[in-house]
Amino acid sequence: MKRLFVGLLASASAIAFVALAAETKTMGDPSPIYGVTLPEGYRQWQLIAPAEEAEPLNELRAVVGNATAIDAYRKRQMPFPDGSVLVKVAWKRVRSDEFEPASVPGDATTVQVMVKDSKKYASTGGWGFGRFVDGAPADEEQHRTCFACHEARVMAHDYVFTRWAH
Numbered sequence: 001m002k003r004l005f006v007g008l009l010a011s012a013s014a015i016a017f018v019a020l021a022a023e024t025k026t027m028g029d030p031s032p033i034y035g036v037t038l039p040e041g042y043r044q045w046q047l048i049a050p051a052e053e054a055e056p057l058n059e060l061r062a063v064v065g066n067a068t069a070i071d072a073y074r075k076r077q078m079p080f081p082d083g084s085v086l087v088k089v090a091w092k093r094v095r096s097d098e099f100e101p102a103s104v105p106g107d108a109t110t111v112q113v114m115v116k117d118s119k120k121y122a123s124t125g126g127w128g129f130g131r132f133v134d135g136a137p138a139d140e141e142q143h144r145t146c147f148a149c150h151e152a153r154v155m156a157h158d159y160v161f162t163r164w165a166h
Helices: 002-023 067-075 140-157
Strands: 046-053 059-065 085-095 103-116 127-133
Touching (some): 046 067, 046 085, 067 085, 127 140
16 A cells, blocks of 8 residues: 555656646747746746836736746745746736726737746846747847846845735
8 A cells, every 4th residue: 555655646746747847848039148938838827916017118917927936925935946937928008998997908018037047047146037029039138127127126025026916
């Protein structure tokens, strides 16, 4: 009976590993500077928090995370562990035709990705950055601003702006 239990546990671990590996598959061209790509299936990840950006961007945003990032948020773990991936999806904010005080998503603007790998991205606080427009990486100049903004404003929060909306 013990052997059967160990076999089932080993099988469950293998399945969990395969699921984690599948979660971190990537798609498309890598971002300049950091080499970050869009994670496959990120639109099915769990919501960390919504956000709204006022002028000049006038955007609605949703930040989602992979299982590693979600677990870190739940445990209030800082710094985030390697393997954490955060994705911010943004749309132009549009007034609802049906209910004027409400806003609804308009055209997609960007998808932004942060990948935690403390060795690979040691010079940028352990995070690699990617900014994508219509699925393609934004230009190198736009990527140069990523870390500088995070470093100036949220260094004490492991360079992450988004707080868990629990």
